[in-house]
Each structure stands twice: as structure tokens, then as C-alpha cells.
Amino acid sequence: MQVKQLFDQDTWTYTYLLYDEKTREAAIIDSVKEQFERDSNYIKALGLDLKYALETHVHADHITATGQLRNEFACKVGVSEFGGTNCADIQITDGQVFKIGDQEIKAVHTPGHTNGDVSYVIDGFVFTGDALLIRACGRTDFQQGDSSALYESITQKLFTLPDETVVYPGHDYDGFTSSTIGEEKMLNPRLGNNKPKEEFMHIMDTMDLPKPRRIDVAVPGNLVCGLV
Numbered sequence: 001m002q003v004k005q006l007f008d009q010d011t012w013t014y015t016y017l018l019y020d021e022k023t024r025e026a027a028i029i030d031s032v033k034e035q036f037e038r039d040s041n042y043i044k045a046l047g048l049d050l051k052y053a054l055e056t057h058v059h060a061d062h063i064t065a066t067g068q069l070r071n072e073f074a075c076k077v078g079v080s081e082f083g084g085t086n087c088a089d090i091q092i093t094d095g096q097v098f099k100i101g102d103q104e105i106k107a108v109h110t111p112g113h114t115n116g117d118v119s120y121v122i123d124g125f126v127f128t129g130d131a132l133l134i135r136a137c138g139r140t141d142f143q144q145g146d147s148s149a150l151y152e153s154i155t156q157k158l159f160t161l162p163d164e165t166v167v168y169p170g171h172d173y174d175g176f177t178s179s180t181i182g183e184e185k186m187l188n189p190r191l192g193n194n195k196p197k198e199e200f201m202h203i204m205d206t207m208d209l210p211k212p213r214r215i216d217v218a219v220p221g222n223l224v225c226g227l228v
């Protein structure tokens with residue numbers, strides 16, 4: 001399996017292109033509308049057969065390119081069953097597996113940043129969206145966010161993966177590109193080092209963050225797979 005990490009500078013978003021070298025079957029995770037040309041040209045240049053355009057959640061900070069990618073490549077769009085989208089071809093359920101070539105991408109429901117967060121696990125890697133970030137985690141104060149649920153998702157589902165598993169997040173604001181489960185278990189200031197749930201919830205519930213600048217266009221845009 002090849003994993004290509006792509007970046008949208010305007011929204012600090014990571015997009016991931018995964019493909020099986022043998023069959024050239026591919027999946028893209030968390031595409032960005034403004035990067036549609038870049039990503040579709042890249043997919044064509046590599047000679048890939050894009051099977052799936054998957055979302056880790058209904059984003060509040062950028063609009064997805066899944067609808068355009070589906071028009072271009074006839075791929076299937078996958079969003080959590082809790083995401084509330086009618087445009088998705090697949091309403092993703094916990095444990096669902098997507099195959100690209102012989103490789104398997106397993107969806108794990110990791111709610112808390114939103115009620116419909118999905119992390120994607122492949123051999124040795126996990127794509128965590130905004131559930132687990134590098135030395136941080138997604139905010140929990142809108143889109144049915146729930147700090148208690150996020151604590152459970154991270155500690156009971158993500159932190160039970162092998163320590164050496166590479167963590168690929170949905171964003172980074174400090175220039176980091178990846179982490180590992182072992183690193184975050186030890187060093188994540190919000191819930192690493194076995195921090196109790198009450199302390200995590202207190203941190204998350206008292207953050208008082210500004211509203212994301214694009215939420216009023218991004219969320220409705222993502223509910224129609226970015227075809228706005």
C-alpha cells in the first residue's frame with residue numbers, strides 16, 4: 001500500500017491518497033474542493049483507479065471534493081451513517097471494510113469531535129480525521145461534539161492499536177505531518193499519560209474557541225458532497 005499525504009494550505013487540511021501498487025486501485029480520504037484539479041491530475045498521472053472517496057466526518061472548515069471526484073472517476077462516496085448526508089453512496093457503519101486491491105481499509109466509528117467521526121485503519125496506519133490530532137484532538141463544542149464520547153473513542157479504540165501504528169491526522173497547525181499511537185499515548189497533553197476522563201472533559205469543555213470562519217458554508221456544502 002502506498003500512502004500519499006497532500007496538504008491544503010488555506011485550511012491546514014491533510015488529504016490522503018491510498019493505493020495498491022499491484023492493481024492500481026485507490027481511495028482518497030478527506031478531499032478538498034479547492035484541490036480537486038491537483039488531486040484528479042495526480043490520480044490520472046499515477047494511472048490509478050479511484051474506487052472510494054471517503055470522509056472522516058462532515059467538515060466545518062472546508063468543502064469536500066467528493067462529488068466532483070465521483071463525477072470524474074465514478075468512485076463511491078462514503079460518509080458515516082451518522083453524518084446526515086443524502087449524497088453519499090455508502091453510509092459507513094462501524095467495522096465496515098473497503099477493499100482496494102488485496103488491501104483492506106477498516107472504518108472505526110470514533111465519535112466525539114462530531115457524532116459521525118470515522119477513523120480508517122490499514123496495516124500499520126490510522127487516519128484519525130479530527131478525532132486524534134498530533135498532541136491535540138478535535139474540538140467538541142459543535143456538530144453534536146461530545147468530550148466524554150471523544151475520550152472513550154481515543155482511549156478505548158485508537159489507543160488500543162499497536163504503539164507503532166502511524167497516526168495520520170486531518171489537520172496540523174504546527175508543521176507536523178504524522179505521529180504514532182505510542183507517542184500520543186505518552187505525550188498528548190489533553191489525554192496522554194493516562195489522564196483521567198474528568199480532566200480531559202474539563203479541558204475540552206472550557207476551551208471557549210471562536211466559531212470556525214467557514215462553518216456556515218462548509219457544513220451545508222459537505223451535506224451535498226461539495227456540489228455547490
Ligand code: FE
Pocket residue numbers: 057058059060061113130138
Ligand atoms: Fe473537523
